[in-house]
Amino acid sequence: MTSWHPDRISVESFMRGELGGSDATRIVKHLVAGCPECQGVARLYYPCARPAAVPGGAERCISSWRGKGGRKVGEIFEDLLPELRSRQADLESEQIDAPGLVDRLAQCPQERRLMLVENSERYQTWGLCESVLERGFAMGPQDPAKALEWTELGVAIARKLSESTYSSELVHDLKARALSYLGNARRINSDLAGASRAFEEASAELDEGTGDELELARLLELKSALLFEYRKFREGFKILDRAIGIHRSSGGEHFLGRALIAKGFQLGELGDPEAAIATLMDGLKRIDIHAEKRLHLAAKHNLVYHFYSAGRYHQALAMVPEVRALHKELGDTVDLVRFKWLEAKIAQGHGELEAAETAFCEVRQFFAESEIPHEVAQVSLDLAILYLRQGRVAELKRLSSEMLVMFSSLGIGREAIAALVLFQQAVEMEKASFGLIRDLAAYLKNARNHPHLPFRPSSSD
Numbered sequence: 001m002t003s004w005h006p007d008r009i010s011v012e013s014f015m016r017g018e019l020g021g022s023d024a025t026r027i028v029k030h031l032v033a034g035c036p037e038c039q040g041v042a043r044l045y046y047p048c049a050r051p052a053a054v055p056g057g058a059e060r061c062i063s064s065w066r067g068k069g070g071r072k073v074g075e076i077f078e079d080l081l082p083e084l085r086s087r088q089a090d091l092e093s094e095q096i097d098a099p100g101l102v103d104r105l106a107q108c109p110q111e112r113r114l115m116l117v118e119n120s121e122r123y124q125t126w127g128l129c130e131s132v133l134e135r136g137f138a139m140g141p142q143d144p145a146k147a148l149e150w151t152e153l154g155v156a157i158a159r160k161l162s163e164s165t166y167s168s169e170l171v172h173d174l175k176a177r178a179l180s181y182l183g184n185a186r187r188i189n190s191d192l193a194g195a196s197r198a199f200e201e202a203s204a205e206l207d208e209g210t211g212d213e214l215e216l217a218r219l220l221e222l223k224s225a226l227l228f229e230y231r232k233f234r235e236g237f238k239i240l241d242r243a244i245g246i247h248r249s250s251g252g253e254h255f256l257g258r259a260l261i262a263k264g265f266q267l268g269e270l271g272d273p274e275a276a277i278a279t280l281m282d283g284l285k286r287i288d289i290h291a292e293k294r295l296h297l298a299a300k301h302n303l304v305y306h307f308y309s310a311g312r313y314h315q316a317l318a319m320v321p322e323v324r325a326l327h328k329e330l331g332d333t334v335d336l337v338r339f340k341w342l343e344a345k346i347a348q349g350h351g352e353l354e355a356a357e358t359a360f361c362e363v364r365q366f367f368a369e370s371e372i373p374h375e376v377a378q379v380s381l382d383l384a385i386l387y388l389r390q391g392r393v394a395e396l397k398r399l400s401s402e403m404l405v406m407f408s409s410l411g412i413g414r415e416a417i418a419a420l421v422l423f424q425q426a427v428e429m430e431k432a433s434f435g436l437i438r439d440l441a442a443y444l445k446n447a448r449n450h451p452h453l454p455f456r457p458s459s460s461d
């Protein structure tokens with residue numbers, strides 16, 4: 001998001017006071033973040049500084065901002081100009097920009113980073129805060145613990161931002177963003193209560209901010225993910241749709257695309273693959289794939305999955321080579337194994353049982369060695385369905401005993417073990433059914449977030 005630049009014409013019309021609403025707000029934040037290129041354009045309009053001509057020496061000649069749509073943020077920016085200009089001169093003399101400082105911070109342990117941010121003004125800048133937050137956000141899927149550290153650092157910087165340099169309203173906006181990201185980072189670290197608190201704080205900060213709808217949309221989008229985690233689908237979709245509405249009216253195609261993809265993921269979770277497919281495809285058309293390669297890949301990966309679960313095997317297969325290549329390019333081993341798992345499911349759906357079995361076994365082996373018990377359980381159940389379909393009772397029995405031993409040693413929750421015991425008993429009595437396996441798979445998926453959920457198989461089928 002920090003890679004976004006307004007076009008030159010927009011910056012110029014903003015500086016002439018002709019641009020209002022969320023467009024103006026976005027440009028103000030971009031200029032405040034210290035983009036040298038856009039500040040260069042803005043500076044052409046600067047000698048609005050005619051201190052001698054203005055009573056009291058104030059630089060108040062961009063008065064055309066008043067009365068336009070971007071009134072509030074325009075006035076704020078006008079007040080900030082002198083501060084920003086001197087601040088920029090300081091930073092230029094130090095010749096260290098935000099990316100340079102981020103690299104420097106990356107070398108330090110977290111304790112030292114927090115100390116630098118606390119004590120050195122050089123680290124208390126808008127641009128650095130945004131860069132640190134984006135870094136934390138981007139890291140989330142691969143390294144949740146590090147993502148949390150960077151996000152906490154971003155919150156610490158936001159709290160140190162000078163209100164005289166950036167204005168109180170803009171600082172509240174950025175604190176809201178930092179806390180929204182913190183909520184998200186806590187969610188992916190399974191601290192759901194902490195996530196909820198961070199979102200509440202973010203919401204309170206927004207109330208004190210500029211009223212920037214894009215910041216609100218960002219909060220709503222991230223908060224919806226927490227509601228979905230609690231399986232509160234109705235509430236989650238309500239606020240996600242509100243975020244989508246904001247993006248639609250503000251014309252930010254990339255952000256709209258992201259929110260649609262988030263919605264597509266959840267429609268899939270809800271078990272509506274056709275709606276998920278339509279929404280993901282709509283979102284994919286809109287995102288800037290170079291800016292967010294991982295999101296692009298995740299959306300395509302899920303699209304393949306939903307084609308598969310909607311029984312559209314040919315469409316799923318047609319996408320497989322492209323998505324596999326994307327996984328290889330981004331180089332995340334676990335994701336690549338997950339995709340192999342999906343390929344195995346598609347092969348099974350297509351009737352290529354031998355290829356499916358080999359792949360399921362390899363995937364299972366990988367997750368067992370990586371000690372990811374829930375994935376071992378899920379892929380074991382895929383294998384169980386395959387054995388059951390072929391009437392391979394002896395192998396099914398061996399598999400269910402192995403599962404029980406493995407999960408006891410991998411530290412899976414007690415309720416989940418109890419569910420597996422039930423499953424094993426059914427297998428021993430040769431009463432395991434596709435329905436029971438599917439119930440167990442769904443139960444284990446839910447039990448990840450609610451470890452004390454008791455397992456109740458639905459009536460037999």
Ligand SMILES: [Zn+2]
Binds near residue numbers: 004006030036037038
């Ligand atoms: Zn720029």
